[in-house]
Amino acid sequence: MSASNRTLGLIRRYRDRLPAFDDANIVSIGEGSTPLIHAPRLGDRLGVNLYLKYEGLNPTGSFKDRGMTTALSAAKQDGAQAVICASTGNTSASAAAYAARAGIRCVVVIPGGKVALGKLAQAQIAGASVVQIDGSFDDALRMVRVMSEEHPITLVNNLNPYRLEGQKTAAWEIIDDLGHQPEWMCLPVGNGGNITAYWRGYNESLQRGDISVLPRMLGAQAEGSAAMVRGEDVLQPETIATAIRIGAPVRREEAGAAARDSNGGFAAANDREILDWFGHVVRDEGVFCEPSSAASLAGLANARRDGLVAEGAEVVCVLTGNGLKDPDTAISESAPPITIPAERDALERIVLGTPA
Numbered sequence: 001m002s003a004s005n006r007t008l009g010l011i012r013r014y015r016d017r018l019p020a021f022d023d024a025n026i027v028s029i030g031e032g033s034t035p036l037i038h039a040p041r042l043g044d045r046l047g048v049n050l051y052l053k054y055e056g057l058n059p060t061g062s063f064k065d066r067g068m069t070t071a072l073s074a075a076k077q078d079g080a081q082a083v084i085c086a087s088t089g090n091t092s093a094s095a096a097a098y099a100a101r102a103g104i105r106c107v108v109v110i111p112g113g114k115v116a117l118g119k120l121a122q123a124q125i126a127g128a129s130v131v132q133i134d135g136s137f138d139d140a141l142r143m144v145r146v147m148s149e150e151h152p153i154t155l156v157n158n159l160n161p162y163r164l165e166g167q168k169t170a171a172w173e174i175i176d177d178l179g180h181q182p183e184w185m186c187l188p189v190g191n192g193g194n195i196t197a198y199w200r201g202y203n204e205s206l207q208r209g210d211i212s213v214l215p216r217m218l219g220a221q222a223e224g225s226a227a228m229v230r231g232e233d234v235l236q237p238e239t240i241a242t243a244i245r246i247g248a249p250v251r252r253e254e255a256g257a258a259a260r261d262s263n264g265g266f267a268a269a270n271d272r273e274i275l276d277w278f279g280h281v282v283r284d285e286g287v288f289c290e291p292s293s294a295a296s297l298a299g300l301a302n303a304r305r306d307g308l309v310a311e312g313a314e315v316v317c318v319l320t321g322n323g324l325k326d327p328d329t330a331i332s333e334s335a336p337p338i339t340i341p342a343e344r345d346a347l348e349r350i351v352l353g354t355p356a
């Protein structure tokens with residue numbers, strides 16, 4: 001793969017393996033081709049050889065852009081006048097941006113008060129109709145499904161088959177960058193769309209002969225919304241990791257099959273554990289992700305503790321979204337700035353670490 005292909009957006013980069021779109025209908029903002037970062041200090045902490053797939057560097061700051069370039073290109077090709085989605089935040093930010101790029105109207109429905117500030121800002125400034133409901137993501141999804149069934153408006157949640165087609169390209173990039181498949185592939189699971197997409201991507205690579213073994217898939221969930229871990233819906237999901245605050249995973253069957261067929265599994269982590277790993281990843285490696293993304297690291301830590309993932313294993317963890325999405329949580333997890341008078345001595349005391 002030549003380096004220049006990486007600037008084309010993923011539909012053009014992987015044109016030979018994705019659904020066909022006319023050039024005029026491709027809706028791209030240069031998504032995909034995100035870095036795979038070796039993380040030795042964080043890996044030592046976990047007892048594994050760790051790589052981070054930093055999806056926070058997509059155009060709107062999350063992996064959702066991979067599925068939105070294909071979903072909006074298909075919508076444009078079909079002559080859609082409007083798209084709609086339910087969202088915990090990142091889907092709405094991505095849909096709003098790609099719909100703007102396509103010149104298509106966008107309506108997003110979100111759980112009121114439960115969307116991180118940066119994500120809300122993105123959807124609003126991009127001109128989407130942002131609708132808050134007094135209910136959960138699961139309620140919002142039920143409502144938008146009805147709208148898309150009764151009116152000529154395209155649903156761009158991951159029930160839209162083009163979403164997963166775009167998202168599976170992340171697995172191909174990992175194989176390109178690593179030169180082989182990792183032993184374990186670990187990612188946070190909300191609706192289960194992304195783990196389904198990665199599993200599909202790896203299976204297609206196996207069929208193509210690019211790899212000869214499949215990775216084991218580990219899905220990480222927040223304890224308060226761990227429907228896959230528990231094997232049943234969670235009626236009132238609650239977690240600081242708002243992107244995975246989902247009680248009824250839409251892709252439950254496929255996500256379950258990915259974990260089972262890969263000899264992998266699911267792991268839960270509580271909010272305190274998620275926040276601890278949210279801090280470790282940026283303090284050890286300088287990589288700032290959102291709390292939901294750190295659930296993959298917290299889940300991996302618990303899977304190590306429980307003996308599911310062996311010491312020294314090669315693991316790729318997906319950091320699904322950028323830390324700038326949720327400044328409130330970062331600030332509440334950090335020491336406040338030190339306030340001093342604008343004087344040399346006051347600064348020197350701090351620089352030298354002498355008590356005031």
Ligand SMILES: *Cc1c(COP(=O)(O)O)cnc(C)c1O
Nearest residue numbers: 090190191192193194243320321
């Ligand atoms: C959407 C999202 C997830 C969950 O992905 P699913 O496909 O719903 O399992 C995880 N992390 C972030 C940051 C997300 O935006």
